[in-house]
Amino acid sequence: MEIAPGIHTIPSRMSRMYLVEDESLTLIDAGLPWDVRTVFRYVESIGRRPEDIDAILLTHNHPDHTSGARSISKRANADVIAHEDDTRLHHTKGRYLGYMGMFNATDLPLPFLRRTTVSQVASDGDVLPIAGGIQVIHTPGHTPGSACYLLKERGVIFTGDTAFSNGKSVSRSIPFPGYDHEAYCRSLEKLAEMDFDVMCGGHGRPLLGNASEKLRQLLSARPEPPTWADLLLRRLPGRISRGQSLSEED
Template sequence: MDLIELLPRLHLLRFPVGQAYLWRDGDALTLVDAGPAGSGAEIAEAVTALGHRPRSVRRIVLTHFHEDHAGGAAEFAALSGAEVLAHRLEAPVVRGDVPGPEPVFEEWERPLHARALELLPEGDFARPGQVTEVSGGDVLDLGGGAHVLHVPGHTDGSIALHLPEHGVLFTGDTVAASPVDGTVMPGVFNRDGAAVLTACRRLAELDTDVACFGHGDPVRGRAGRTLREAFPP
């Protein structure tokens, strides 16, 4: 796992598949997504390397239920005591109460998905016993007020987090950056591609300086303009 500083209070945690983010408010930390199964101890090590205790992480906000984002949540919650949050439509899947619906693959996505599966641990992952449910329009107590945006399309209950006070946006897998040239693009492996594009345009309307994606390099500086260029009305 790579640990990369984006801002003095924001770090990127990059896994073989997917990535997570650590946001700091004073001595309190928030983890946005939690990597795949087996990531709990690595996240704890990263938190410690930054001079904090794992118990400084108060909450884990999951942008959606896929294993490369939610797989490490129960492990790290057990180590830290952090509260796990997810959209009300995702929470039953995160808890393991119901199976998650499959993406509707484009043909060109199938080999990409097969490659991703080769890099992920086999089998199911540990499930958090408690998941706090959130909805679009909620405001979380971090970063001066983190606005929860319901952006269905990648999954039915996908969310983004917008911190207006800091100009920071966490898009989850709704938006991605190409690993080849960094081009900003809609995420892949979606339930509804048209809905994803609508969500991308909605996120592009926000006043954003730093955009943090579920896959690919974040945009650091004038991210709103980059998103609007990628997703014109």
């Protein structure tokens, strides 16, 4: 679905991917191995070819956002771009995705374990020559190498699991292994200083207006991100009964 001119969302079964349409196509996150066909089918449905995908920008290296990258990059001959802190450098195999030393790390023919080569490292402040310029914002916390990508001229930001929306308001992720609370709080403050109208999170629904203002409202109303204890003791039973996501706060 096209949510803003040239910005498409492709829901995966576990996360949400985005496609930025320009002369070439840029995929933001790559879903699970079985989402690859969904991506190619979507690309064809808008009259483009899988080979038009030039780059896959990864917001972080959790497998629900990255496990499709290997197959998509092979078929499309696309660059895989991620922040250095969610990658590993092997002395002979080059740089590849790595989360907690487990995922995307070997050549075993298993869905989450296959080594995904990173062709380009993104650093904070870089402006990638994509769709008129996309700025890399390093937002560590959810993972060490979490990054958001800002299309400044269009006022659109891709936030991965650093910030979500239900389409109306902004919410934050709950801690996962590798989470850094202090860094996460600082990263949200950094995002709140920026201006963007549309926020495209890695789960939930995109927020299509006044997104940075809504993030600022959240941080002033509830400065502390949710904790595991909070989720387990107070919110989990209700969420399960309502069929809500377990990855974000209420």
